Structures are given as C-alpha cells and as structure tokens.
Amino acid sequence: MKVRVKVIGPLIYKTGFSERDLELDAETTVRDLVEQIGIPPERPRIVTRNGKAVLPEDRLADGDTIAVSPIYSGG
C-alpha cells in the first residue's frame, strides 16, 4: 500500500525528509512506520491521520496521509 508521510519540526533531521510517499506492507502499524522512518522509539511524538491522533498499534490503510510531530506545547 502507498502512504504519504509528513514529518514535522526537528524530527525531519532524524528522518532526512519532511514529506514522502512510502510503499508499505499491508499490515504496517503506526509503530512500524515511525520506527521505519528513523524516529527513536523513546522520542515523544504525536501521530495524526486526517487531523486525528492515531495509536501506535493502529493499522495504516492505502492512501493514508500520516503526520508525525513532536509534542509541541504552543510556545
């Protein structure tokens, strides 16, 4: 399946990209994706799909747009 991944803030310096379309296995979860793009598991983050948070164990679907962001606190 194809998923568009957007990486936000300083996490782009971990992943090396800020937006990319990835070809993923059908069973890929949010946790798998975050690991695959190089973000350390201990790094606090919020992952959203269409503006709503998703859980690490949630499965991705073909055509999803996923955003991975640090936990911002609004300055």
Add this chain to the structure above:
Amino acid sequence: MKGWTGNILRVDLSSKTYKKETFSEEFAHKWVGGRGFAVKTLYDELKPGIDPLGPDNKFIVALGPISGIPAPNTGKAVVAAKSPLTGFYGDGNLGTRAVEQLRKAGYDMLIVEGKADRPTMLYIEDDKVEFLPADEIWGKGTFACNDWIYSKYGKGVGVLNIGQGGENLARFAVVRSLEGRAGGRPGIGAVMGSKLLKAIVVKGTRPIPQADPAGMKAAGSADLRQVGVLDKQSGWSIQATTGVLPFCNEVAGLPVRNFRKTHHPLAWQVDGERCNNARVATYGCPTCTMRCGVTVLDKEGHESELDYENVALLGPNLEIFDIPQMASLNYLCDEFGLDTMSAGCTLSFYADAIDQGAVDGDFKFGDAERAKELLRLAAHREGKVGHLLADGTRRMARAFGRGSEAYAMNVKGLEVAAYNCKFIPGQALSYGVAPIGAHHREAWIITFEIKHTTRESYGPEKAAKVIELQRIRGGLFEFIVACRFPWIENGWPLDHYPKYFNLATGLNWGLDDMWQVGDRIYSLIKLHYLREFPGASREDDYPPRVWFDPANADTEGPIAGKHLEIDKYDGLLQHYYDQRGYDRRGIPTMATLRSLGLEDEAADARKYADLTE
C-alpha cells in the same frame, strides 16, 4: 527576608521625583513577584474607571526572587498596567538585560506614575535616577532608539523602550527590549507613550541578594548547561516555535484568512523548515541556552526575528505565503513597537470586513505591500484608517457594525493568538478564560486535546487541563519570573523552580505552594475585571462567535462540517468555573477568595459589584 531586594523604585514623571520604598515579607510571600506584584499593586493603587492612557495609570516593571540570577531562563521581566486595549489589568513578559541590571540596582519592582512634560528617558543607576530629554529619539523606531542608546551607554545596560506605536497610543503597542524582545500585548507600550516615556535605561552594580549564593551558583551553572544539552538532543531550537506551523496546518488549527480557514496547501512555504533554511542569525534572551529567535532577512533586507505566532498571523492569516514579505511585516511591527499578533488579527479583520461588505476599503488578503503601509498608518495614527487600526479589532468592529463583531478575533478586547479553535473546544476555553484576554501564554492544550482526548469532547478533563496549565504557565512562570520553554518544550522538570526559589529565599516551598500563589493572582485579576466591568457575565468568557457559526465550518479537510457548539461550550465553561471555585459569571466566590487570603480585596470589590458567597 532573603531572595528579594525588598525595594520598589517609585518614579513620578509629573514632578520628576522618585523614592525608594520597601515592601513587607507578607507581601513577598503572598505575591512572590512579577505578575503577582504587578496585579496586587495596580489593584490597590489604581482608582476604578481611570483612563488607561491618562496620567493616573501606572506602568510597572516587576521581577521575581530568581530574576537575573544565572539559572535557566531567568532573564524575563513582567511589564503591566491597566490596559488601553481591554480596559482592565494587562501584562506581558519579555526577555531583557534590564532584569539583571534592575535587580543589581537594588529593586524588585519599578512603578512609573504621572506624565512627563516632554519626551523623557529614565536613567537608573543604583540609587540615582535621572530624567533625561528624549527628543532626539522621540519619533524614531525601536531599532534606531536602541542604536542611539548603545552609542551613549554601551551594551552593558538594560533597556526598555517603545516605538512610534507606543508614542501614538496604538492600543496594541508593546514594550521592546534591547535584545529584540517584546512584551505587553494589551497595549502596555501605549501606556509608556501616554506618559511621554520613550525609554528606560538601567545599570546596577550590587550583588543580587540570595540565601545560598554558592548553592545557587552551582545549581544554576550546571542546570544552564543541562538545559542546553536537552535542547541539542531534541533539536527544538533549530526551528524553535516556527516548527509548530505544519502541525497546526495538519490538525486544522492554523489561522488562515482571518481564521476563516484552518489549513492551506501553501502553508509549507512559511513553515519551520523553510524559516530555518532562511535563517541568518539566532537571537536569545539573557541566561538562555535554548535560544528561540529564528532571524531571517525581510524583503527590504532587514533582520527580522520570527516565531510561530507572528509567522502564522502575519503570514497565512493574511494569505501571505512568502517568508521575506511576512518577515517585512514582522520587522515593521518590531520597529514600530506593535504587537505582532494583534497587528496580524487587526489587518486580517480589516480585510475580512471589507470582503463581507461591513466597510469600504482597498485592502485585500495577500496584499503584503498594502499591509506594510497600513501598519505604518496604524503606528502613526495617520488618517481615518490609521486611527481605526490602532484601536484594535474590538473597537473597529463596534465602528463597522453589520455583524462584524462576530469575526473580530478577540476575547475581552485582546486579539486571539495563532491557534484556530474552530473545532478545538479546549483551546477555545483556554482563550475564553485567559485572565487578560485571548493570550496563548496561559494554557495551550491542543496537543493534549488531540492526543489524549476526543476532539469533540467538552468534558471536565479539558477544563482540568486548562487549569493545570494556567497554574504553571500563567502562574508559576509569570510570578517567579522565568521562561517556560525549558519545561514545556524540552521537558526540564518543574521541580527545579521551587529549588531555585528556595536557594534564593531560604524558604522551603514546594509546587503546591506555587499553585496557591497562581490561583491568588488569577482571582485578583478577575476581581479587577469585575471592578472595571461590574456587569461582567459568563459570555465575556466566550471565544469569538464566528467559531460557533455553522456557515463558517470548513467545507473540506480534517474538520469539514465541524464547528464549536455554543451550548456545549457553555457546559465546558461551567466545568472550569466549578473546578476553579468561581460563580456563574466566572467570578471567584467568597469561599474561594477567603481560601486564598483575599478578604480585603473582596471587601473592596463588593463596593462595586456583588460577590457570590
């Protein structure tokens, strides 16, 4: 009494006199400093109903017991007065070397009264105060003013000044520091201007009193290094606050086109990555090891220091997606001494009102060149449009009528910061109940709301989170006084702050003691609001009405068809009041006021309005 100098410098510009006063240990323990000192002083000393831009108002610079000490991010001052924008207590904080210098001069607070008979610069050096003519810098912008002061005094002094916005009484004029920082969104710079006070220069030569100077030095130095290490690990300050823009865009929380839209396909053009790529310098406050000022060149070649709020409100909110053009607007705000957030909302409201047919005009979204000219007109109050803009969104809407009040983006007169709450109920509550108007400083709960709650929820957990954050952000960090960024962005533990406080004062306070002070401050700001507006109602704590309007709901994207619901918002507000111990108007009950030791203040407030038992 250790930790505090115990001194207030009171300056009367009318008579060109000054005196050094002392304050009691009870005052210090009850109000600690910063926002606490400021609100207590203004509540006690200002008569209700005075003109905020008249000589009876007082301009305050207030510091705390760890101010100016080399510990993480203690270079912040609170500036306060009765606000000409909102009509009651207003304040803000800014990083400035004036903090350390004022403390070394022997003061925890500066109170400026009266009105000078000509443009004046105050020069404070320890026990000496000089009232110097400021004709050479009156009419000049803050950068030129700083250059002039540099040339006279060198870079070691602390400086606070205003630009043309403050001089011409623009109601959202700020106070600026030599370090390029600004504070006092609710027009505190205009209060300086109303007193013909162009600048304050301060130099101190004495040690700052501390109960355990050796312990503080050891802890402060180590912690400054550690905060820097944490920041390097997180990478936060690479983009600093500008990094939050794409997050807001993704979750449909970005202000676009006067908050009409919540996201935009071109927003990436002004995001943190692009701002950092355009960076030519980095600015920071004194005693900071995670400097947040992303400085770029504007269209005209000036250095312009960006953060998220000004990028969003002077960029996408005006449908400007060009970094140099957006940076030009930001530079002009800094040069004129205008609040970037209120300026962005005021310009966007003007464009929206023209769009909606509420007023005739020639300004359109996306027109950066006209926006620059409008900022100049506002800062100088030139012509009818300049006067209108200089008064901020609420007064503009009252002048325009035709339903424009609904999309004049303010709460209690203070313009909304850069988070679009069209469908973020908890953050809308945060704006609604922020004690001085719609400031983002008091509580920011968007990430919590989206990650840990149902976005649609109006439940008590959101009210509880707002209160938790208010106690920390609007309480602790504003009275102690320090920058919240090490804690909030890089996880520096909060326990460090009672540690610094105790090393400075010799007391043994914990965080619970700090929350009590914060609650006391919030309650007294509420009493000041009630005293100025005896007809205060819960509707004063509602966010801009356009967020409740189904016709304003997004037509596509993550929150298509969604909007805030007024009945549910009112229920969320009630959760907040119940948890705070406030009555149905949002005013602290007598029981709450007694628990906070505010019996005297309550007795005063009762002369003007009823309090609920």
